[in-house]
Amino acid sequence: MPRRTNQFHHAHKRLGKHAPGFALVELLVTITLISAGMAVVVQAIDVCLYSSYFSIDHALASRLLEETLLQGMHSPGHNDSGQFEEPWDRFRWKVNYNAVKDTPFLQVTASVEWTRRNKVKTLTGERLCRRP
Secondary structure (H helix, E strand, O other), X not given: OOOOOOHHHHHHHHOOOOOOOOOHXXXXXXXXXXXXXXXXXXXXXXXXXXXXXXXXXHHHHHHXXXXXXXXXXXXXXXXXXXXXXXXXXXXXXXXXXXXXXXXOEEEEEEEEEEEEOOEEEEEEEEEEEEOO
């Protein structure tokens, strides 16, 4: 007669030291590594977004600076400053006029400044124009 084995005995052996699967420590290490990896990915996305916004701001400021310089050249006057109208109202402008010694020219210096993440950014340009 064949020997009968206990099914529960074999099941207990399978769940012993060499049982397949993950231990709690392995799961915790895996979760920690995934969390650290996700933190790096989120930080990289944040840097990319900041760079994108800075590029957009810089392009807008460059265009606004060009307009400010052209207006300053066509109607030279006294030093002035102000804020652009909507939708560019977060940009401020400043224009300074300085006489170029022994010439009929004025040096027009314009700057546009804006704030992003509590940091003030400034873009400055200069042109020469005839004195009025």
